[in-house]
Amino acid sequence: MSLEISHLSFAYGRRTRLVLDDVSFSVKEGDLLAVLGPNGVGKSTMFRCILGFLRNYRGNIRLNGLDIKTLDHKEIAKHVAYIPQSTHPVFNYTVLDVVLMGLTNQVRLLGTPNRSHIDEAYAAMENLGIAHLRDAGYGEISGGERQLALVARALVQKAKILIMDEPTANLDYGNQFRVMCRISDLARDGYIIILSTHNPDHAFLYANRTLMIYGGRVIADGTPEDVLDAGLIKDVYGVDVHIEDYQYGSRRHKLCIPIDGGVGKHE
Numbered sequence: 145m146s147l148e149i150s151h152l153s154f155a156y157g158r159r160t161r162l163v164l165d166d167v168s169f170s171v172k173e174g175d176l177l178a179v180l181g182p183n184g185v186g187k188s189t190m191f192r193c194i195l196g197f198l199r200n201y202r203g204n205i206r207l208n209g210l211d212i213k214t215l216d217h218k219e220i221a222k223h224v225a226y227i228p229q230s231t232h233p234v235f236n237y238t239v240l241d242v243v244l245m246g247l248t249n250q251v252r253l254l255g256t257p258n259r260s261h262i263d264e265a266y267a268a269m270e271n272l273g274i275a276h277l278r279d280a281g282y283g284e285i286s287g288g289e290r291q292l293a294l295v296a297r298a299l300v301q302k303a304k305i306l307i308m309d310e311p312t313a314n315l316d317y318g319n320q321f322r323v324m325c326r327i328s329d330l331a332r333d334g335y336i337i338i339l340s341t342h343n344p345d346h347a348f349l350y351a352n353r354t355l356m357i358y359g360g361r362v363i364a365d366g367t368p369e370d371v372l373d374a375g376l377i378k379d380v381y382g383v384d385v386h387i388e389d390y391q392y393g394s395r396r397h398k399l400c401i402p403i404d405g406g407v408g409k410h411e
């Protein structure tokens with residue numbers, strides 16, 4: 145499984161302003177790529193190009209060596225699943241119904257999923273720790289549980305590339321942790337995860353690769369430890385930070401601590 149993006153440039157409509165400007169990178173199995181960059185720099189637009197929603201771009205996107213412009217949405221969906229930023233329900237399907245939607249590619253009419261489809265959906269929910277929610281209304285579970293339900297839907301879709309737009313947005317501290325741990329387990333199992341995040345610590349804690357996008361361009365690409373330094377974060381976000389080396393038992397990683405403007409809590 146491979147995904148290569150080369151010289152991707154894109155502008156909406158007839159606008160001359162490029163939202164994506166000569167973006168190139170590739171990912172391999174087991175990669176968890178954290179895409180960082182301030183609001184409005186083109187992260188979601190890049191995802192929409194990779195998913196085949198936007199096609200009038202310049203450059204090349206190759207999925208297993210094939211130009212995605214030559215693939216229809218069903219062929220792309222065999223390999224790429226999308227977990228959108230907003231998990232808000234439109235209709236009150238059960239969690240099981242939502243997970244079964246991942247089988248749309250294999251089962252034309254979801255009105256009659258058979259026993260093996262249900263077992264498959266249930267196994268994906270079990271894998272993510274949400275099997276007990278199968279009959280709950282999708283609109284009646286928490287935001288974190290909805291994120292996990294959409295990850296389960298992606299698993300039954302059997303796509304090995306998961307694209308996640310800010311999977312921890314609006315999640316409480318515990319759910320951020322649980323969702324990120326499950327996602328990094330999937331990368332360890334050989335999935336390719338590409339996610340956007342506004343949290344440099346999530347890149348340090350969970351990702352093996354980071355892209356920093358700014359003004360539609362990739363301005364840094366490498367391991368989080370190599371590329372996320374105080375200078376880059378100041379340039380991109382305008383915030384002074386201290387990058388701290390942190391060791392807990394055998395775990396060693398970095399953490400990003402803002403020090404701008406004399407920040408301090410009341411003593």
Ligand SMILES: Nc1ncnc2c1ncn2[C@@H]1O[C@H](COP(=O)(O)OP(=O)(O)OP(=O)(O)O)[C@@H](O)[C@H]1O
Pocket residue numbers: 156163181182183184185186187188189190
């Ligand atoms: N459908 C659209 N038509 C025209 N311009 C758009 C459209 N969608 C996004 N844009 C513009 O493209 C730019 C990039 O938007 P995009 O949503 O890709 O950014 P982002 O990096 O994902 O932002 P955020 O972190 O806030 O989610 C923004 O200037 C945005 O206003």
